[in-house]
Amino acid sequence: MVASHLPDAVQGPGPVDVVLNVNGATHVVRIEPRVSLLDCLRDHMNLTGAKKGCNQGACGACTVWVDKRRVVACLTLAIACEGREITTIEGLAENGILHPMQKAFLSEDAFQCGYCTPGQIMSAVALLAEGHAGSDAEIAEWMSGNICRCAAYPNIRTAIRDVRDGVGGVGSAAR
Amino acid sequence: MSTAIGRPVDRVDGLAKITGAGRYSAEIALPGLVHAVLVTSRIPSGRIGHLDTYDAERAEGVLAVLHHLNLPKGGSVPALLPSLFGAAASGQTFFPMQDEVIHYAGQPLAVVVADTLDRAEHAARLVHITYEHTPAITTIEQGRDRAYEAEKIFAGFIPGRITRGDAAAGLAEAAETVDLSYHLAANHHNPIECSATTAVWEGDRLTLYDSTQGPNATLHTVAELLNIMPSHIRVVTGYVGGSFGCKAMIWAHPALSALAARAVHRPVRLALSREQMFSGCGHREEQEMRIVLGADRDGRLTAIRHHKLSPTSHFDDWAEPSLSVASSMYACDNYEGVYRLIKANTMTPTFTRCPGEAAGMFVMETALDELAERLDLDPLEIRLRNYAETEPGTGNPWSSKGLRECYQRGAELARWSERDPRPGRERDGNWLLGWGMASSAYPVTPPGGPQRARARIFADGSAVVQSSFADFGTGSATVMTQVAADGLGLPLERVRVQYGDTDLPNTAAAVGSAGAGMVSAAVHVATTALRDQLIAQAVADERSPLHGADPGQITVTEGRMHLRERPDTGESYAELLQRANMTDAEALGTWNPPSMMGTGYGTMTFGAQFAQVAVDPELGLCRVRRLIGVFDPGRVLNRKTAHSQLMGGMLWGMSQALLEGTVMDPAGRWSNASLGEYLVPVNADAPDVLIETVETTDTVVNPLGVKGIGEVSMVGTAAAIANAIWHATGRRHHRLPITIESVL
Ligand code: FES
Ligand code: FES
Numbered sequence: 001m002v003a004s005h006l007p008d009a010v011q012g013p014g015p016v017d018v019v020l021n022v023n024g025a026t027h028v029v030r031i032e033p034r035v036s037l038l039d040c041l042r043d044h045m046n047l048t049g050a051k052k053g054c055n056q057g058a059c060g061a062c063t064v065w066v067d068k069r070r071v072v073a074c075l076t077l078a079i080a081c082e083g084r085e086i087t088t089i090e091g092l093a094e095n096g097i098l099h100p101m102q103k104a105f106l107s108e109d110a111f112q113c114g115y116c117t118p119g120q121i122m123s124a125v126a127l128l129a130e131g132h133a134g135s136d137a138e139i140a141e142w143m144s145g146n147i148c149r150c151a152a153y154p155n156i157r158t159a160i161r162d163v164r165d166g167v168g169g170v171g172s173a174a175r
Numbered sequence: 176m177s178t179a180i181g182r183p184v185d186r187v188d189g190l191a192k193i194t195g196a197g198r199y200s201a202e203i204a205l206p207g208l209v210h211a212v213l214v215t216s217r218i219p220s221g222r223i224g225h226l227d228t229y230d231a232e233r234a235e236g237v238l239a240v241l242h243h244l245n246l247p248k249g250g251s252v253p254a255l256l257p258s259l260f261g262a263a264a265s266g267q268t269f270f271p272m273q274d275e276v277i278h279y280a281g282q283p284l285a286v287v288v289a290d291t292l293d294r295a296e297h298a299a300r301l302v303h304i305t306y307e308h309t310p311a312i313t314t315i316e317q318g319r320d321r322a323y324e325a326e327k328i329f330a331g332f333i334p335g336r337i338t339r340g341d342a343a344a345g346l347a348e349a350a351e352t353v354d355l356s357y358h359l360a361a362n363h364h365n366p367i368e369c370s371a372t373t374a375v376w377e378g379d380r381l382t383l384y385d386s387t388q389g390p391n392a393t394l395h396t397v398a399e400l401l402n403i404m405p406s407h408i409r410v411v412t413g414y415v416g417g418s419f420g421c422k423a424m425i426w427a428h429p430a431l432s433a434l435a436a437r438a439v440h441r442p443v444r445l446a447l448s449r450e451q452m453f454s455g456c457g458h459r460e461e462q463e464m465r466i467v468l469g470a471d472r473d474g475r476l477t478a479i480r481h482h483k484l485s486p487t488s489h490f491d492d493w494a495e496p497s498l499s500v501a502s503s504m505y506a507c508d509n510y511e512g513v514y515r516l517i518k519a520n521t522m523t524p525t526f527t528r529c530p531g532e533a534a535g536m537f538v539m540e541t542a543l544d545e546l547a548e549r550l551d552l553d554p555l556e557i558r559l560r561n562y563a564e565t566e567p568g569t570g571n572p573w574s575s576k577g578l579r580e581c582y583q584r585g586a587e588l589a590r591w592s593e594r595d596p597r598p599g600r601e602r603d604g605n606w607l608l609g610w611g612m613a614s615s616a617y618p619v620t621p622p623g624g625p626q627r628a629r630a631r632i633f634a635d636g637s638a639v640v641q642s643s644f645a646d647f648g649t650g651s652a653t654v655m656t657q658v659a660a661d662g663l664g665l666p667l668e669r670v671r672v673q674y675g676d677t678d679l680p681n682t683a684a685a686v687g688s689a690g691a692g693m694v695s696a697a698v699h700v701a702t703t704a705l706r707d708q709l710i711a712q713a714v715a716d717e718r719s720p721l722h723g724a725d726p727g728q729i730t731v732t733e734g735r736m737h738l739r740e741r742p743d744t745g746e747s748y749a750e751l752l753q754r755a756n757m758t759d760a761e762a763l764g765t766w767n768p769p770s771m772m773g774t775g776y777g778t779m780t781f782g783a784q785f786a787q788v789a790v791d792p793e794l795g796l797c798r799v800r801r802l803i804g805v806f807d808p809g810r811v812l813n814r815k816t817a818h819s820q821l822m823g824g825m826l827w828g829m830s831q832a833l834l835e836g837t838v839m840d841p842a843g844r845w846s847n848a849s850l851g852e853y854l855v856p857v858n859a860d861a862p863d864v865l866i867e868t869v870e871t872t873d874t875v876v877n878p879l880g881v882k883g884i885g886e887v888s889m890v891g892t893a894a895a896i897a898n899a900i901w902h903a904t905g906r907r908h909h910r911l912p913i914t915i916e917s918v919l
Pocket of ligand 2: 110111112113114115116117147148149150151152367416417648
């Protein structure tokens with residue numbers, strides 16, 4: 001019914017032009033409306049930093065920010081992100097300077113295979129902004145949407161604490 | 176002289192991982208790339224009645240629908256052979272889409288190729304298949320009456336029955352026995368990166384970007400399956416998002432991606448979905464074990480009888496070797512181990528982190544705890560009384576063994592001597608607290624053939640070291656950089672390693688915790704050969720300050736060759752090469768490992784683990800509060816990455832104890848084939864883990880004395896936790912995972 005009143009708003013199912021703001025730049029991609037933000041980034045924009053671990057919202061590997069909030073890109077439609085500000089791991093470093101969270105992940109060895117890592121880092125930076133890093137228990141709880149099968153969890157918590165406490169990037173030696 | 180080896184160096188591939196720049200196998204951008212999606216069987220046993228591709232072929236963007244009637248037949252399926260041999264390593268001796276017979280749910284029946292992923296996935300749903308069902312067996316319960324004793328398991332390498340001494344006589348003379356039955360659920364690896372291959376043909380040359388533990392295993396397997404020359408295939412494995420064994424053997428998808436790419440004349444990406452990861456690359460089989468331990472009054476074992484029953488596929492007699500390590504952990508003259516199998520409608524099970532050791536040692540280490548309880552012995556004491564000074568069965572000396580030190584240090588860290596041995600004594604509010612411990616052990620197995628690396632130094636004194644191995648999160652690229660720097664006498668930042676490409680010198684798959692040992696050996700041989708070659712050149716060069724010196728008296732520091740005794744006499748590699756008008760110099764290094772058939776030594780990595788748990792008996796909750804592990808891995812190449820790997824293994828052991836299990840539904844399909852329903856630990860499940868290593872020097876296993884750390888730390892964790900649950904609650908658990916329902 002709505003469609004009959006707004007014929008111009010009907011889009012798809014064929015490819016349509018979608019305008020997306022990703023990491024501060026505007027992109028026009030021609031995609032079907034059913035394409036997820038994750039597939040759009042990875043397959044249509046060649047931004048493969050956001051990872052696909054399940055495509056079902058269960059692992060957090062695809063975590064990106066939409067308007068600064070963390071979302072799972074596999075359950076977000078790209079077309080629904082028009083007019084919003086999308087940030088991916090590729091946009092986290094500024095002018096080639098790593099974000100302190102990236103440095104802390106490296107120095108604390110908060111990953112092994114690295115496949116969950118972009119999602120963990122995007123989650124971890126947002127977590128600090130949300131104010132959910134008060135204690136280790138709170139960090140653990142609010143980071144539990146990001147699975148790390150290599151089980152780097154204790155080191156992920158250490159990295160987040162480092163940044164929270166301004167130790168940023170100063171690695172502990174082997175324990 | 177070693178300055179880089181052992182240091183807690185940051186990962187050399189770390190920057191690519193924290194910035195998202197590293198490309199995994201499903202992220203290779205190629206012009207004209209199209210997408211393949213598998214259509215898999217919904218039933219576990221039967222035949223395809225009708226496979227209707229009409230709708231799929233006409234769907235938007237579809238380029239091809241391949242199935243058993245139109246898939247070009249190629250070569251033959253290679254024999255089942257562990258990829259540690261370095262040859263073809265098919266995960267099962269069955270290749271799909273050759274006829275209409277269905278052997279297991281999830282078996283690929285068709286491949287749909289389309290220009291975008293969404294279109295390929297949509298068209299895959301338009302392939303309409305009708306089935307003719309035949310009866311299926313997919314669980315132990317359904318197949319119990321058809322069980323048979325295996326002649327051989329594990330690709331023919333392990334006999335189905337292993338005995339020493341006389342187990343029956345040993346049990347008859349025992350003062351105390353325990354006789355326990357266990358059930359362990361099936362497990363799935365679930366690395367966060369699903370398996371994927373991107374295939375590109377250029378004429379009759381094939382390049383595969385494959386997510387694997389062994390690029391050469393992919394090369395040889397695909398060569399045989401497609402009947403093409405190995406020289407015409409190149410496998411590139413840049414970044415791998417974890418494996419844990421599901422990428423150790425080569426399954427159908429790399430060859431299918433190549434066939435699809437040939438059919439559509441375009442580069443093809445074939446990535447398994449998460450659900451397909453449960454029936455596309457093997458699993459750890461469901462297993463039942465029965466263990467009988469007999470001991471004299473002092474707790475010395477008089478006999479071990481350890482039997483296993485598990486389902487395998489219709490094509491292969493595979494069981495993970497659950498009995499092996501448990502059989503050589505303790506001194507005991509009388510032993511009987513038997514593997515029984517059931518032919519089932521599943522794919523062939525495969526290596527899963529600690530294949531066999533984790534399961535078998537859970538049984539051994541919890542049974543030993545019960546025996547200690549009956550004998551009123553401390554759990555640590557019973558282990559010391561049965562300490563194996565030589566390898567049980569062979570009587571061979573150990574190449575190295577630091578287990579006594581591991582026990583001692585672990586007990587100190589856990590304050591074991593302060594523990595009240597009686598169960599159920601300690602409380603924290605609603606929580607019952609308990610401590611448990613267990614031993615860890617994992618065999619050191621050499622690879623099947625020569626391992627190679629090439630070292631090349633340029634006239635400016637920087638070096639590249641090349642070897643084909645893959646780094647799937649183990650840190651091997653980082654430790655190889657360290658080994659190369661020390662071998663050449665260069666600072667770390669002057670050395671780059673290049674790896675993950677079959678065009679580079681050959682190595683076997685990095686499996687069985689053997690990766691660091693074998694690749695470090697090859698890199699060590701190559702880099703020291705190049706160093707010696709340059710020293711020889713200097714000694715022979717009249718214009719060199721080292722002319723005529725004894726090469727044995729020359730060492731290299733920071734890229735400068737000099738006399739050991741008179742460091743000011745010498746010159747840099749750069750000076751030597753530039754003077755000789757050489758842009759570079761290189762050397763190939765080959766390490767010939769000891770025979771897989773035995774070194775005359777028992778070779779194992781050992782450890783001791785201690786766990787504290789808190790159990791809420793009313794809610795059935797079990798939380799692990801502390802995990803402590805002490806291991807004897809031989810030379811540690813990088814303290815930071817080693818720590819991470821050991822920690823990951825222990826958390827895997829925790830997960831084995833409390834979370835992981837795949838369950839068959841009545842229709843013969845895995846019922847919880849998703850990351851929402853197959854439980855793996857999340858951050859809130861993972862306690863802090865305390866890890867230490869004890870110094871052991873091993874001169875047998877490989878040149879640098881590296882015993883391997885990828886798996887040993889998972890062995891024993893689950894048993895330490897189960898023993899701690901007993902200590903907290905007074906209840907024993909013989910089923911894994913230990914769920915809320917079973918704790919209640
Ligand atoms: S890929 Fe999006 S949550 Fe797993
Ligand atoms: S680093 Fe491998 S999944 Fe987290």
